[in-house]
Amino acid sequence: MHILIVGTGYVGLVTGACFAEMGHTVTCLDIDENKILQLQQGKVPIFEPGLNELVKRNLEQKRLRFTTNYQQAVESSIVCFIAVPTPSKSDGSCDISFVETAARHVAKYMNGYKIIVNKSTVPVGTANRVAEVIREERGNSVLFDVVSNPEFLKEGAAVQDCLKPDRILIGSSSQKAIDIMKEIYAPFTLNHDRLLVMDTLSAEMTKYAANAMLALRISFMNEIAEVCKKVGANVNEIRKGIGSDSRIGYSFLYPGVGYGGSCFPKDVRALIAVAKNVGCDPLILQATDEVNEKQKQMMGKKILGYFASRGGVKNKTIGIWGLSFKPDTDDMREAPSLVLIEALLEAGAHLRLFDPVSIPKAKTLLKNSPHITWCESEFQAAQGSDAIALLTEWKQFRLVDFQLVKKEMKGIAFFDGRNQYKPLDMKEKGFDYISIGVPDQLQTSKWP
Ligand SMILES: NC(=O)c1ccc[n+]([C@@H]2O[C@H](COP(=O)([O-])OP(=O)(O)OC[C@H]3O[C@@H](n4cnc5c(N)ncnc54)[C@H](O)[C@@H]3O)[C@@H](O)[C@H]2O)c1
CATH class of the missing domain: 3.40.50.720 (NAD(P)-binding Rossmann-like Domain)
Structure with missing residues (x-):
């Protein structure tokens, strides 16, 4: 399958390289010319275990290429993944303007049925907004579906996570799009079925809920750690004591210096904004963020x-x-x-x-x-x-x-x-x- 990945960062580059490794023909596109120039020479601009080898091998075997040219890239692909940044605005809400811009560029060069896939982490309703952007650009002259396919890879283990995902979420109500997405992911699910198909709104919400839950566990343990210190208990023992409960489990129970990175802080804040926007009072989410700060x-x-x-x-x-x-x-x-x-x-x-x-x-x-x-x-x-x-x-x-x-x-x-x-x-x-x-x-x- 010919696949385009728009945005060649931590998510886009890893996803593109893994799709190529599985035999797809992948074009990775970015507006950063310097980054694309480096990648064309096989130089990976980020550190991610296993990524260098994957990029080099697939570049050499011509299953992976890098470009800044939207027209060529869109025209030659059936499926266009969008993996661009979705940073926080000053009020904490999610800025989807990079996604809209990417969708607009893709729309401009659509030359037949295309599937536009939101891989970026985006607020509920963004798939609908992307469809609107394409219609604004092209009216009814093009056939397309917008799919939500949030990414769950962890930096530091991104290649392994991408090659062996716990689950693959596909948010769509179009059977044609779902079938094509299943075809793309078939090599990743040979061992057992990992595909979860749902509507786009639920897929978008699942990603935020997952990140908020993980961030919550970290903030929870940091709060417990503070109490431990004051009452004379040792949080390292508490971690083992509660983690051994199969309903709780050991993951994400380590106290520390707070969570960081490009996802948890911004995604918790974005979910707070989403919740407030619909009249909810996100007390737990706010506490998660405040404890972390x-x-x-x-x-x-x-x-x-x-x-x-x-x-x-x-x-x-x-x-x-x-x-x-x-x-x-x-x-x-x-x-x-x-x-x-x-x-x-x-x-x-x-x-x-x-x-x-x-x-x-x-x-x-x-x-x-x-x-x-x-x-x-x-x-x-x-x-x-x-x-x-x-x-x-x-x-x-x-x-x-x-x-x-x-x-x-x-x-x-x-x-x-x-x-x-x-x-x-x-x-x-x-x-x-x-x-x-x-x-x-x-x-x-x-x-x-
Ligand atoms: N980094 C992670 O661990 C991770 C995990 C899951 C989901 N996500 C989500 O994936 C998305 C991308 O994150 P990332 O960490 O890969 O970002 P990144 O900043 O590493 O990469 C994004 C890339 O998109 C490019 N870009 C911006 N606008 C563009 C445009 N119009 N056309 C083409 N390229 C464009 C940038 O130049 C950059 O290279 C975000 O929504 C993030 O929340 C990230």
């Missing part, structure tokens, strides 16, 4: 609190391990590290920053500052540091030579934003170890 500030407050009785954080050196919003990705969008870095710079600290892959992206987001040193390893980030803060649980931080780390450091404070280590072990190694939701007596005797 508070959680992102928490690490900065802990560090400032620790140094308050040690001469203040001004001119102290803090090493930060991990910048991306989660491991195995270079995505820095809404990363909690950005909030911490801003707070510490404002307080006059010097920062030594290390991340295995996201430093180039972090450099574009952070203003050049004489108080930032970019480091090439966790040990370099530790050099001369009064404290270390771990923000992203990259695997390479799991088994670290802490004797070496301590030798490099000036101070002994270790702030663990992902509860990666055993408090008593860290205490024995000589650290003032401060993690999330663990009472002070279990972490350090020196905590004020």
Whole structure:
């Protein structure tokens, strides 16, 4: 099948490469000429495990191509997926203008029946709006269907998620479109049927509900962690205790420094806006967002609190391990590290920053500052540091030579934003170890 993917970002590029891998002929289109130029040469502009090989192989075998030319791309494809950004507006609602613009461009060059597929995460009713945009552009001169096919891949495991999806949602009331979509996804469902067919409104709502539920679990655990710390309980035990209940399960029960990334924060806010727009009072969704905002500030407050009785954080050196919003990705969008870095710079600290892959992206987001040193390893980030803060649980931080780390450091404070280590072990190694939701007596005797 000839497929067009409009928008060659985390979702579009991964989806396009996976469709090509399954034997489809795929054109990936983007308005970013530089990105397309790089991709045409087999250079993948994002970090995603397994993606480089997939792109290279399918490019070489000519099942995958990259272009900025809408006309050629639309004319040669039957199905046009739209995977462009849907950022938050200033009031939190979802800006679907990128989707509308992409749909308008596709409409312009439609030369026969086409299926336009919304893969971007969009508010309920957007499939209808896309159909309206196409009619505005072309009147009744073209035959088409608009399908909602939200994406559930996780950055960091996007290729695997795309090749082996838990489920594939198809929102449509057109049997012709449903049959073609089933054909596209047939290679992904050989093992067992993973297709869920429903109306477009329900498909659009399912995506938001799924992300809101996951974000809710994280905020819930962050709130429980705060209570744990105050009452002397250990949130790490609570996580195991409740996760073992099959009705709850273990996933997404880790307390931390707050959720970030390009999806959860904006999608929760967009769903709040959708709910309010129809006269609902989304109390749980609002609390999810508020708890997360508070959680992102928490690490900065802990560090400032620790140094308050040690001469203040001004001119102290803090090493930060991990910048991306989660491991195995270079995505820095809404990363909690950005909030911490801003707070510490404002307080006059010097920062030594290390991340295995996201430093180039972090450099574009952070203003050049004489108080930032970019480091090439966790040990370099530790050099001369009064404290270390771990923000992203990259695997390479799991088994670290802490004797070496301590030798490099000036101070002994270790702030663990992902509860990666055993408090008593860290205490024995000589650290003032401060993690999330663990009472002070279990972490350090020196905590004020
Ligand atoms: N990133 C994720 O993990 C993830 C997961 C599921 C769903 N989503 C959703 O998928 C959508 C895309 O997200 P992303 O992370 O891939 O975004 P992204 O920012 O990585 O990529 C989007 C791409 O679209 C391009 N673009 C913008 N306007 C265009 C146009 N008119 N024509 C052609 N290209 C255009 C941009 O240049 C960019 O390369 C969003 O709605 C997002 O919420 C993202």
